[in-house]
Every structure is written in C-alpha cells, then in structure tokens.
Amino acid sequence: MAEQNFVDYVKIMFRSGHGGAGFVHFFRSKGVPKGGPDGGNGGRGGHIILRGNGQLWTLLHLKYRKHIFAKDGTGGGENNCTGSDGEDVIVDVPLGTIAVDPETGDKLLEITNEDEQKILLPGGRGGKGNAFFTSSTHQAPDYAQPGEDGKESWIVLELKILADVGLVGFPNAGKSTLLSSLSAARPKIADYAFTTLTPQLGIVAYRDGRSFVMADIPGIIEDAHLGKGLGTRFLRHIERNSLLLFMIPCDSHEIKKDFQILVNELKQHNPELLDKPRLLAITKTDIVEPEWLKLIRPELPDGIETVFISSVTGAGLDALKDSIWKLLQT
Numbered sequence: 001m002a003e004q005n006f007v008d009y010v011k012i013m014f015r016s017g018h019g020g021a022g023f024v025h026f027f028r029s030k031g032v033p034k035g036g037p038d039g040g041n042g043g044r045g046g047h048i049i050l051r052g053n054g055q056l057w058t059l060l061h062l063k064y065r066k067h068i069f070a071k072d073g074t075g076g077g078e079n080n081c082t083g084s085d086g087e088d089v090i091v092d093v094p095l096g097t098i099a100v101d102p103e104t105g106d107k108l109l110e111i112t113n114e115d116e117q118k119i120l121l122p123g124g125r126g127g128k129g130n131a132f133f134t135s136s137t138h139q140a141p142d143y144a145q146p147g148e149d150g151k152e153s154w155i156v157l158e159l160k161i162l163a164d165v166g167l168v169g170f171p172n173a174g175k176s177t178l179l180s181s182l183s184a185a186r187p188k189i190a191d192y193a194f195t196t197l198t199p200q201l202g203i204v205a206y207r208d209g210r211s212f213v214m215a216d217i218p219g220i221i222e223d224a225h226l227g228k229g230l231g232t233r234f235l236r237h238i239e240r241n242s243l244l245l246f247m248i249p250c251d252s253h254e255i256k257k258d259f260q261i262l263v264n265e266l267k268q269h270n271p272e273l274l275d276k277p278r279l280l281a282i283t284k285t286d287i288v289e290p291e292w293l294k295l296i297r298p299e300l301p302d303g304i305e306t307v308f309i310s311s312v313t314g315a316g317l318d319a320l321k322d323s324i325w326k327l328l329q330t
Contacts, residue, residue, distance in 0.1 A: 008159040017045025017086030019124035019147030020073035045123030046070030046086030124148035163215035166241030174283035
C-alpha cells in the first residue's frame with residue numbers, strides 16, 4: 001500500500017439530525033366543527049452510524065470529508081400523522097477503528113467486526129404533537145413539543161491495525177524482509193532507519209491451507225512513547241495484534257538490553273501489551289558464522305522462546321511459523 005494512501009487518523013465534524021417539531025391541530029370536518037386534537041409527533045433526526053467494512057484497510061476515503069451531517073426529522077401533521085425520520089448517515093470504516101473525543105481523549109466506541117454498526121451520534125427525538133397530551137382532565141391541549149436538537153461534535157477516528165502477529169523491533173531489524181519472505185506483501189526495504197513509514201500487512205500461508213495475518217509495524221526507538229522517532233502514532237497499531245514477535249539482529253552488541261528497551265517502550269505506551277504472548281526472533285543469521293550463534297546464546301533474554309532465522313536464506317522460517325501457530329492456538 002502506498003504510503004500516501006495509508007491514512008490512520010482523521011478528524012471530522014459530525015452532526016446528527018434535529019428532531020421534527022410536534023404539530024398542534026384540531027380535527028375539523030363538515031359534520032364535526034369542534035373535533036379533538038389530532039396533531040402528530042415529529043420524526044427523529046438522523047443518526048450518525050459507524051459500520052465495519054472488512055474491505056477497507058485505511059481511512060483514506062474520509063481524509064477530505066471534514067463535515068458529515070445527518071438529515072433532520074420532519075414535523076408532525078394533522079390527523080395524527082407522524083413526521084418522517086431523518087435519513088441516517090452510515091460511515092463505513094476499517095475493522096479496528098476507534099472513535100475518540102479529541103478534547104478529553106476518551107474512547108467513544110470501537111468497530112472490530114464485519115458489518116458491526118454502532119451509533120456515534122444519535123439523532124434528536126421528535127417532539128410530541130398536541131394529541132399526545134390529551135387526557136381526561138385536559139381534552140383540548142393547544143401546545144406541542146419542539147424537536148430535540150441533534151448532537152454536533154468534532155470526533156477523531158483512529159485506525160488500529162488488526163493482525164494475528166505484530167513485528168516489534170528497532171529500525172533495520174529485518175521486519176520488512178521477513179514479511180516479504182513469508183507473504184505476498186512487498187514493503188519497501190533498504191538499509192537505513194525508518195524505511196517502513198506505514199504499517200504493512202501480509203497473509204502468511206501455513207500448513208493444511210491454514211494462514212495468519214502478520215503486520216510490519218514501523219521501527220521503534222528508545223523513548224518512542226515520548227514521541228521520539230515515529231512516536232506513539234504507530235505504537236497503537238501493536239495493541240490489536242494477538243501475538244508480538246520481537247526481532248533483534250544477531251550482530252547486536254547487547255541483545256538482552258535491546259530486548260528490554262523494546263519491552264519498556266511497549267510498557268510505557270500501554271502496560272496491557274505485556275500480557276500478550278511473545279516470541280523472539282534473532283534475525284540476519286546468514287551474516288555470521290554458525291559458531292557465533294552458539295556464543296550469543298548466553299546473551300539471550302530469559303523467559304521467552306527464541307528462534308534463529310534468516311529471511312534471506314530461509315533458515316529457521318518453518319520453525320518460526322510453527323512456534324507462531326502454536327502460540328496463536330493457546
């Protein structure tokens with residue numbers, strides 16, 4: 001996906017429709033010169049609704065829509081006629097989209113399933129006509145309710161990538177190379193920091209026709225949670241991944257320290273990320289001698305399964321997929 005076409009953040013002014021006013025009317029006909037009240041209720045205003053669409057992978061289609069307004073309900077009429085409801089506006093969004101109040105930062109709702117619909121802003125209720133207020137003690141009310149105002153608000157829509165496996169590592173850890181080796185995805189690959197500027201998704205084929213989705217997240221640097229490097233903008237994409245695959249190249253001088261820095265950045269961003277299953281891949285094993293791999297084993301972090309791989313030669317990739325699949329099933 002082209003970088004300019006990947007949009008994971010939009011801010012839009014939404015407004016639901018106003019409710020229609022109730023109607024004041026008394027029935028009149030040739031034979032009934034003084035009939036009772038028959039003013040109908042107003043229709044409700046249109047809702048703003050978000051709907052999950054699994055065919056969308058980005059918020060690009062909303063990038064230039066700064067205002068989205070629903071229709072107002074119409075007023076009630078005579079003969080107890082209820083006004084029409086305002087037309088709802090249904091906004092399709094990718095799975096993994098959350099709506100956020102930009103002033104408070106509070107999450108309003110999230111969309112995670114295909115065709116899931118949630119009301120973002122409800123339309124105003126229609127006002128009651130004078131017929132509604134008729135009672136045994138008040139048989140000729142000459143008033144009605146106005147329609148309720150709709151709601152208007154700036155709202156931020158954020159996309160958090162949904163994937164089974166999220167690749168976590170520093171720039172140039174070999175994440176993009178691994179994704180291109182295991183799937184049909186073709187992320188940009190080069191030997192400099194921040195080659196990947198947007199999350200990339202790939203479907204990895206496993207045995208017996210099974211598969212899982214892998215996401216290449218832009219590289220993390222120390223203090224990313226404070227906004228350094230690409231900052232927190234992409235850290236949030238890791239929140240939706242079922243499993244975290246940490247990647248550290250075998251020529252790192254301090255593998256255990258690098259691993260702790262990555263873990264700390266995730267912890268500072270969202271401590272709940274540490275509850276996810278984890279796996280460690282030591283990458284680029286094709287650039288060192290086999291004896292070197294034996295020497296660095298004591299430097300590996302404790303308490304995490306580790307796999308040695310080379311995306312160039314394919315070494316260890318089957319074992320990596322086996323470990324990933326096993327963790328995804330637990």
